[in-house]
Amino acid sequence: MSRTLGPFAAVLRRDLLLAWRGRADVLVTLAFFVVVVCLFPFGIGAETNQLRSIAPGVLWVAALLATLLSLHRLFAQDHADGTLEQLLLSPEPTVLWVVAKVVAHWIATGLPLVLVAPALALLFDVEQGALGVLVLSLALGTPILALLGAVGAALTLGLRGGGMLLALLVLPLFVPVLIFGAGAVDSHLSGTGADAHILLLGGGLLGALALAPVACAAALRIAVE
């Protein structure tokens, strides 16, 4: 058991520690999320009914953009200081520590968004019964974004203009997550129940967990070749 969990836990612990030591970097993602969400009432007007109806979409799009903004950090530092090559040369299975890195990244950047989202939803006067669905949809959806984004981050590693390219590569892939995530809250609010959307998000998370790390590992090998 410890033979497989050992490297996983080690990488997870290391990346979380690094994220903690560089808190300012991580908090920027959260601040970006909050600021983007707060821009919408200024842009479209503060009419309560309108705000309530766009709240799920606004929160989800903002979470998606915040995730996108943080993705380039996933491998960049390890690539710059040579850690990545050492990890790839190590006998540990690549997929395993790739998942550990993505999990650590999500805990550092995705989880705070999930936790802050209900407070922001209240600013849009979303009814309290829907907050649980919002949190659940974000908790299931943002890890999918991190997993898909990790593939894009690995493919654009070390490229000039990599950030813009990363956005172009992964945003089309993010669309289904956005539709089901925002759809879950919408359908709960309209009374049809969020089960179908939540189940699809759950299935998406399992699918992404099974496939994305493999593609990501292959992309990392290409990047350091």
Place this chain on the structure above:
Amino acid sequence: MKRPERGKSLFRFAAPQLFYPLAGALAPWFAGAAAVLTIIGLWLAFFVAPTDAQQGEVYRVIFIHVPAAWMSMFVYLIMAFWSAVGLVMNTRLSFMMARALAPTGAMFCVVALVTGALWGKPTWGAYWVWDARLTSQLLLLFLYFGFMALTEAIEDPRRADKAGAIIALVGAVNVPIIYFSVKWWNTLHQGASVSLTKAPSMAATMLAGMLVMALASWAYTIAVTLWRVRPLILERERHAEWVAAELDALEGRI
């Protein structure tokens, strides 16, 4: 282990040196077929096919719109297929084929979107609606852009090839997911008029015109891809002796 006989197998054309003249020889034939089929198809479309009972003359855009939409999806799958072949068998030519296909697929995406918009305005009253088909077609165009941008951004051709192959495959897995997600999200586009399992719901000449145009699109795609892959081969194989000889011959001709 005994090596397989190289001389007879079709696989010998996986060698760029042999594929280059083959592509050059085949491309004009496919281009000619595309031209002939397009003329027949457009003639059927504009002079033979009857006016549609419900939509009048505006429906005639389908003779370009539907084949373009079909091709835009086929080309992505073929691109993903060559990418997979390249990753598994490590054949250089497969990656070049994938890169030669991408601009044509993107072009068909644009044609399908533009003709759809021109058809939508008189029929639905809007150039664009956020319908499942339209939205997934737009996202497919973005996937093509992503593939082309990534392969252009990476300077080392080996890395560019393999990175492009990975994003092509990830996109191929996602295309059906995108399609069904936007379909469940919102649907307005009419259902398919042509299906393999039931009799076509349109006049025979309409169907014939559309299928001829689809064949023309195939022939065009093959011709353009073969022409586009030739300079790619020359560029990649520029260290080889046969390329130097080929370039000398080209220079002599000018």
